[in-house]
Amino acid sequence: MDRTVNKGDSAAQATARHIEDLILEGSLRSGDLLLPEREMALRLDVSRPTLRQGLKMLEDKGLILTDANGVRRIARLATSITDPLIELMSSGGLVVGDYLELRGTLEGLAASLAATRANDIDRQTLSDCMARIDQAHDNGDAHAEAEADADLHLAVYEASHNIVLLQIMRALSGMLRQGVFHNREKLFARDEVRDVLLSQHRAIYTGVMARDPAAAARAAEDHMIYTKRVLSEIAAAEARLEISLRRIDGGNIAQRG
Incomplete structure (x- = not known):
């Protein structure tokens, strides 16, 4: 109209x-x-x-x-936070955990509000996002699943009908898509993690659609806690691998027979 x-x-x-x-x-x-x-x-x-x-x-x-x-x-608005401090923050591994803690609080609030405020249009958008996640998961398309994941989270914020939350999330979503704080596709590259993430996204979706704010908030917070833990495990495994590789060639500065 x-x-x-x-x-x-x-x-x-x-x-x-x-x-x-x-x-x-x-x-x-x-x-x-x-x-x-x-x-x-x-x-x-x-x-x-x-x-x-x-x-x-x-x-x-x-x-x-x-x-x-x-x-x-x-204009390009609230797609990222453009400040030299952001680049500095994103280079520090500890910031990823802080970022995900913030996301956990915001996601829980947004999901709770969406469960009580979402209208029929919002609910259809959420259903479309969930269908895309299911399709990408079935196809084994990690990139498409990661994109649908980001869209689902943004749709929850839109359904919260809180303008400040929405605009903050749009900034964070833009940074997330650009891999500023972490590479989402690292998560979706692991089959066992993809299965858990699918279940968690469905729990968020179900809580909102059932108009159950407590269940929606709990599912959103649990999802971010899990994401934080798995990313920490991935980072630790990558660090160990780098050390092992350096040991093989003496840090690339030793003579090896």
């Missing part, structure tokens, strides 16, 4: 505010292409000059970008 602008004293300001609301609530996402000016003005029931002024306000705020051909899109 099309939404129209609630006109106030300044139609351009009202137009800009309306688009800002769409961004905040997650209806407009980072990188989304906007409709051509004429069609957008019709959808919002404003004149093209008014729309142009409103879009200029958003461009000045860095919320909208316009390319050389006049094509407008939503």
Whole structure:
């Protein structure tokens, strides 16, 4: 259903505010292409000059970008936390554990809220994500399963209908997809782990769909605790392997007969 602008004293300001609301609530996402000016003005029931002024306000705020051909899109927002400190943090192994502790708290809260607030559209999105996880799991496609995993978690945050939680998660989700803190595909490369993760994702999904906030929160928190433990085990195993390899060739600086 099309939404129209609630006109106030300044139609351009009202137009800009309306688009800002769409961004905040997650209806407009980072990188989304906007409709051509004429069609957008019709959808919002404003004149093209008014729309142009409103879009200029958003461009000045860095919320909208316009390319050389006049094509407008939503700027890259909350897809990552761009700061030299993040790169420094991601290089430290201990930060992964802290990151997953934070995710555990946020995931539990989001799942609990989703269980009580999700509407029919949210529930269908969750069902679609779960179906993609099942299909990727059956196909043995670790990359597709990891992507569907990230989408399921994001869908839970959307279903929580908490704007601050959603925007924080979008930032963390962008970092997760880029492997800033850990490589998700390392998890899905291990068959026994993939089976456990499938069961855990289904428990989160079932708790939300059953409108059981306690079960949904518990499943989400258990999932993050397990993820943290397994990633720690993988990191320890990789460290031991590196030491063994160095012993074979003397750290690559010794002469071996």
